[in-house]
Amino acid sequence: MVTLKQLAKELNVSISTVSKALNNSEEIGEDTVRRVKELAKLYNYKPNKVALSLKNNKTKTIGVIIPNILNRFLAKVLFGIEKEATKQGYNIITCISNESLEKEKEGLQLLANGSVDGFILSVAEESQIKNEIEHFKDTINQGLPIVMFDRVAHDVMCDKIIVDDFDATYNATQNLLAEKRKQIVFISNINDISVGKLRERGYNKAILEHGSIAPLVLKIKKKDDAQKKIKSFFKKNKNIDGVIAADSSSAIIALNTAVNLGLKVPKDISLIGFASKSDSNHTLPKLTTIRQHAKVMGTHAAQLLIQRIQNTSTEGHFKTKIVKTSLVKNKSTL
Amino acid sequence: MVTLKQLAKELNVSISTVSKALNNSEEIGEDTVRRVKELAKLYNYKPNKVALSLKNNKTKTIGVIIPNILNRFLAKVLFGIEKEATKQGYNIITCISNESLEKEKEGLQLLANGSVDGFILSVAEESQIKNEIEHFKDTINQGLPIVMFDRVAHDVMCDKIIVDDFDATYNATQNLLAEKRKQIVFISNINDISVGKLRERGYNKAILEHGSIAPLVLKIKKKDDAQKKIKSFFKKNKNIDGVIAADSSSAIIALNTAVNLGLKVPKDISLIGFASKSDSNHTLPKLTTIRQHAKVMGTHAAQLLIQRIQNTSTEGHFKTKIVKTSLVKNKSTL
DNA sequence: GTGAAAGCGCTAACAA
């Protein structure tokens, strides 16, 4: 990489002249500016990012800590973050916590050394189970703003982007109730994380409000064979005619299992699940889904963080933005 | 963030003394070392990464350019890269090219300003179609090593990690032939990228070698409704009894469609597709898959790049590592 | 209109 120094030497001017010329300073003569710019172009000069960061005490880089990159929703949020960040001239450094508290802490530690101007993150499962939040507070106290999305730690003072999880399952359940479904089961393999719990509560509320129907919940654990568990559950509860799934995997497996058991979807059984468009394209009939608008969440998260980074003034009064889900009706419901 | 300067001031010693003490230099007296370390710990001192990067002319950061983060395979490779990089003390800056040549160029440009020590990337679809490779060469000429994975540009001199795409479909097809399948169709929606073409060739070779059977290929385009297209294809070609799918989406849809049309899988029709474990868990019966060991590819890519970054000596003689696929037999084949 | 110098945070050669 060519530096200002080298350009200066070759042009027989000082470094500061070159710098000013390239930054269109009024101070420098037209002719000099032209000569400098020509040579700079010739050598494909680009200001060294690291030097700028050091000088400005700003890296124009965002640290993103994602629990699991293979989760489609999280990946999509990352996509949204990246897009918005790039648009605003920021890079993103990604750490994958792999749902581990330790790795989440490490990621925060590792990047809180001047590498980034702030963080966007979704809380790891283990951190939520153990309810640990000190590492977030420490980071914020070090002057690095955090924006949390989806799985947030409510007791940490920071900007947040969340989904209306409770309302989403409440509404979805009401939809199935409106179809006169009599035995609606809630299936989830995300019992331990905050959003999973909210989704269950939304379902419960709708069921209880309706009266006459008892809630029925199937919780799948990470180590379980989901296909087997759902199949035997369906066999034991022959009267199931509705499914609300808290996650795409449960939803897809439930739908396939129903079909496999000879049930007509949606005539005999109606299914709704949190899932993406591509997920619903991968089932037959297409799954009716609760869409989370992951990309939009990413966009908002990046906007919020960048705003916070740039306006040192806006301390205090943190925002929580709720991105509403949409129920996209496909062929797995009436 | 506390700096050496501040520690030095508080301890009434010079900056370099503090620096040396923290770096366990033999030069400094035990007592001083202790005092310095205590204060450093108290203030949670961490050396400023940016300053170190400037000093060492090394960022310990890898630029990763991914065509599509929603592609499970690519996401998994990213996961592998991140893990290995972290292990070796490197961070990763991620750019998403979104299959666009322009964005790929931008990503390269944007990070080739001192932000990263090298790149790991998979070539964007558009770049492969247009066969553009100058931007890769430029980057390499600037002294930044590149490691390409999966979709590689053969004419660029750099390290590469690839899949045995040709052999994979060749073998998979032979598997179906061994099941005495008479009409095996190759379905793909990745016709434009290098690996898609290789996969088709592997299929063709197996079919042609076998004689007596004609190759049958269904190409799906991005804009197509894959479900419709596959369904009508199956209806037109009632005698299809085998499917080789070049991508997971085609495989899943083909399997679901077959079931939907009343075909018994694998009795009436046998299916194999490039897909992940989770994909095969999301079909019923479980899909027999060609596994690409994406995570391992990521690991290798990171290792290769870091090695190249650290050994300035190893110029020339670039390696191409082939990560072999495995055929994991599940319930969609006999 | 141009240049010298300081400083961002750190390390390391050299001086004391």
Place this chain on the structure above:
DNA sequence: TTGTTAGCGCTTTCAC
């Protein structure tokens, strides 16, 4: 054993 200094690449204030 400790301190001074220079320098990584850049911007910016202040002199000339």
